[in-house]
Amino acid sequence: MYVREHISRVVDGKTYNTRTALNCHMHTESKDDQGVPHLIELYRTKRDQYFLVEHNIPHPHMDTEKRLPTDVLTPISLEQAEEWVEKYCPWRKEKIFASSSEADATTLTLRIDKMTKAQLIAQAAKHNLTLNAYCLLKLEKILYEKESPRGGGVFLERGFNPSE
Known part of the structure; x- marks a missing residue:
């Protein structure tokens, strides 16, 4: 690597x-x-x-x-x-x-499970970024993508449609 x-x-x-x-x-x-x-x-x-x-x-x-x-x-x-x-x-x-x-x-407090946090930390380290910088990049990309996100996973299960 x-x-x-x-x-x-x-x-x-x-x-x-x-x-x-x-x-x-x-x-x-x-x-x-x-x-x-x-x-x-x-x-x-x-x-x-x-x-x-x-x-x-x-x-x-x-x-x-x-x-x-x-x-x-x-x-x-x-x-x-x-x-x-x-x-x-x-x-x-x-x-x-x-x-x-x-x-x-501004500050955003986000509550997530330990496994998700560990996965985010691993991805951030892989890209040589801080956890905060990595999460911000991912959130901005999702917010500003022209295409709607694929799938839906937990969002659709909870009644949230990200394309709306």
């Missing part, structure tokens, strides 16, 4: 660090022959600079059999970030590009 490490690079005199920047969105592009995913993440620094980190890119200067996955950090402009968000996560556009002063956060 590939574990993503934090990346820090200086590009044109500016420091880009995944540990201190906001992870705006993670997109899985594809998987290689061994099932290792090619991940692309969009980050925003505290000074509203954007950059992409591509994980698991085969190193181009090695023999095909000896290639090891590497991570590539690329600073991008605001316009490029907007195009990327429009392509991969348009439901998050307003939140990603909101200034810090516009962010109006």
Whole structure:
């Protein structure tokens, strides 16, 4: 299993660090022959600079059999970030590009069973996110998906139709 490490690079005199920047969105592009995913993440620094980190890119200067996955950090402009968000996560556009002063956060207390919490923690760790960040991403995706959720499970059993 590939574990993503934090990346820090200086590009044109500016420091880009995944540990201190906001992870705006993670997109899985594809998987290689061994099932290792090619991940692309969009980050925003505290000074509203954007950059992409591509994980698991085969190193181009090695023999095909000896290639090891590497991570590539690329600073991008605001316009490029907007195009990327429009392509991969348009439901998050307003939140990603909101200034810090516009962010109006609140607290939600959610009661769930221990097994569900353990599964959420495992999924969050798998994606190298906090439990809070992972749950927020999943909730936002559900809220802003254009298609209604598949199935219905416990919601339909309890008389709640998510497509209404």
